[in-house]
Amino acid sequence: MMTELRDKVALVTGGTRGIGYCIAEALLAEGARVFISGRDVGNLKSALGNLRRNAKDRVDGISADVRRYEDCRRLVQAAAERFGGLDILVNNAGIGIMKPVDQLTPEDWDATIQTNLSGVFYCCHEAIPLMRKRGGGYVYNISSLAGVNPFAGGAAYNASKFGLNGFSEAMMQDVRYDGIRVSYIMPGSVDTDLAAASGSRSRETWKLTGADIAKAVVDLYKFPQSALASRIEMRPSRPPRKK
Numbered sequence: 001m002m003t004e005l006r007d008k009v010a011l012v013t014g015g016t017r018g019i020g021y022c023i024a025e026a027l028l029a030e031g032a033r034v035f036i037s038g039r040d041v042g043n044l045k046s047a048l049g050n051l052r053r054n055a056k057d058r059v060d061g062i063s064a065d066v067r068r069y070e071d072c073r074r075l076v077q078a079a080a081e082r083f084g085g086l087d088i089l090v091n092n093a094g095i096g097i098m099k100p101v102d103q104l105t106p107e108d109w110d111a112t113i114q115t116n117l118s119g120v121f122y123c124c125h126e127a128i129p130l131m132r133k134r135g136g137g138y139v140y141n142i143s144s145l146a147g148v149n150p151f152a153g154g155a156a157y158n159a160s161k162f163g164l165n166g167f168s169e170a171m172m173q174d175v176r177y178d179g180i181r182v183s184y185i186m187p188g189s190v191d192t193d194l195a196a197a198s199g200s201r202s203r204e205t206w207k208l209t210g211a212d213i214a215k216a217v218v219d220l221y222k223f224p225q226s227a228l229a230s231r232i233e234m235r236p237s238r239p240p241r242k243k
Helices: 018-029 041-058 069-083 106-134 155-178 193-197 210-221
Strands: 009-012 033-038 059-063 088-091 137-142 180-187 231-234
Touching: 009 018, 009 069, 018 033, 018 041, 018 088, 018 210, 033 041, 033 069, 041 059, 059 069, 069 106, 088 106, 106 137, 106 155, 106 180, 137 155, 137 210, 155 180, 155 231, 180 210, 210 231
Parallel strands: 009 033, 009 088, 033 059, 088 137, 137 180, 180 231
Antiparallel strands: none
8 A cells, every 4th residue: 555645534426436436446445544425325335335345444435415515515524524534535426418508408407517516616615624624635626528628419518517627727726825736637538327328338448447537546646745737638548530
């Protein structure tokens, strides 16, 4: 186990599957204590059962919906109470509803913005004071290349990720002198449940994996304190050639 992350306390939203689960797994492998959340109680129990096979009592979690401020407040407090503080926040929970604007419902729009953007604000709002008490910390916001590249059918998703990128840049400047580092990671095509929901049903080996994103999180944490890679773009190295 690497000493940089040993015994650090990390909270990973959307940590029951996909990218979030991989990040939780990677942080645990480095010796951190990890608290995860997810909306589905069944997925949460399954994820905790799997992670505890190796991590034992260094992992815990609760069900929470990041669209609700009270859930986020309860989640951050639960993580800090369980492990004695908070050093790392990974805002990973996200959804993608891909429809043209005239086909998007107000409910689709609200769900996307509340999950991908408001939920990040809620968790950061609660986590930053706890990190200040620890003398610093690290916030990772899992964004997307859709935050810089708009596409047809992506109005709600693009808006949420463009907003997340701007939020991350501003917050980084808010907290840098508190010893709190902020990075946002923008993956391209990732082989996850979210990709399947947007129309790609089969597993495609050329895509990034959740483990790729998790490695970026771990590597960023180990950067020298004097350096901050605040914005990371990740792409598959060999996507299919365009015809």
